[in-house]
Amino acid sequence: MIGNGYHIVAPVCSAEEVKPLIQAGANEVYFGIMPKSWIGKYGCSDFISRRQSEYAHICDYAELSEIAGIVNDCGCTSTLALNARYSESQMPAIFEILEQWENRGGHSVMVSDLEILLWLEGRKSRLTRQLSVMAGVFNRHSVDFFKQMKVSRMVLPRELSMEEIGRFMECSDESIEYEIITMFQKCEFIDSFCGFYHSVDYRAFVDENYTGLKENLPLIFSCDPEYEGHGCQMEFVCKNRKINHLENHDFKTPFCAACSLETLRNAGVNNFKIAGRGYPPELILRATRFIKQTLDNLPLAPAAIRSTYQSTFGSNCCTTNCYYP
Numbered sequence: 001m002i003g004n005g006y007h008i009v010a011p012v013c014s015a016e017e018v019k020p021l022i023q024a025g026a027n028e029v030y031f032g033i034m035p036k037s038w039i040g041k042y043g044c045s046d047f048i049s050r051r052q053s054e055y056a057h058i059c060d061y062a063e064l065s066e067i068a069g070i071v072n073d074c075g076c077t078s079t080l081a082l083n084a085r086y087s088e089s090q091m092p093a094i095f096e097i098l099e100q101w102e103n104r105g106g107h108s109v110m111v112s113d114l115e116i117l118l119w120l121e122g123r124k125s126r127l128t129r130q131l132s133v134m135a136g137v138f139n140r141h142s143v144d145f146f147k148q149m150k151v152s153r154m155v156l157p158r159e160l161s162m163e164e165i166g167r168f169m170e171c172s173d174e175s176i177e178y179e180i181i182t183m184f185q186k187c188e189f190i191d192s193f194c195g196f197y198h199s200v201d202y203r204a205f206v207d208e209n210y211t212g213l214k215e216n217l218p219l220i221f222s223c224d225p226e227y228e229g230h231g232c233q234m235e236f237v238c239k240n241r242k243i244n245h246l247e248n249h250d251f252k253t254p255f256c257a258a259c260s261l262e263t264l265r266n267a268g269v270n271n272f273k274i275a276g277r278g279y280p281p282e283l284i285l286r287a288t289r290f291i292k293q294t295l296d297n298l299p300l301a302p303a304a305i306r307s308t309y310q311s312t313f314g315s316n317c318c319t320t321n322c323y324y325p
Contacts, residue, residue, distance in 0.1 A: 084113070086116075121150055
């Protein structure tokens, strides 16, 4: 653990985004890769890393080397996200990517597929193994199972309550670190149980220089001509309550856990992830600075955190966009 006892993990979509994020306070960057060979065979939906479109990924192996080199020079960490579950025919391509990442100086890999964990162990890979939120670790039995797979960090589900997170930390040992998602994209559905097909191109949402959202946006935009919308765009009702649709307001009023950071730190959580791979780099930078400023100045009154949120994102925070209300 580096920094002031905490670790901020932030997403990048290109090598040029790495250094500015580290300068903004990130201790670790994570990213996905979508090679042209993969796109030619499987398209550019979310099948490779639960993120859709080329824009949300790097696209060639040379950039793996570049990212690893920049991060190594800065004394930080880099993580490749291969956190979907794959078919038998897809596995050779995934194993090739993993070999390239390890050979080019990568540090760790974030996964949810058991076959990857078994393959890494069979190779005695030096890559550190992180367990994605997509794996769905909801109890200590899951933790004990994945510890046998040599997983050293687990991203806890967004659906856990503060009390449940506290119980995880009470039972934790030094062999496992836990990571909490603190910014962006808190879907009403449970990540690890989601089987919906996604095909959104985030470039449609913002102007070229990211001074803000484009006007008159559709609810979502897809680069797939056959795509008719996320399954989560359908109208659902649960206990007489309509489930919220995915909307563009996550750019203007981001989902956030800043007011819970003090409680999480006191419980022993040290790894804080910013979601949003594919979001505008400037927005990710703002979020990184915001989370770092909050962590550096704890304890903070909620009013002070809300004031910083407003000055950072240009809008007042909203209780419906709070990770742990």
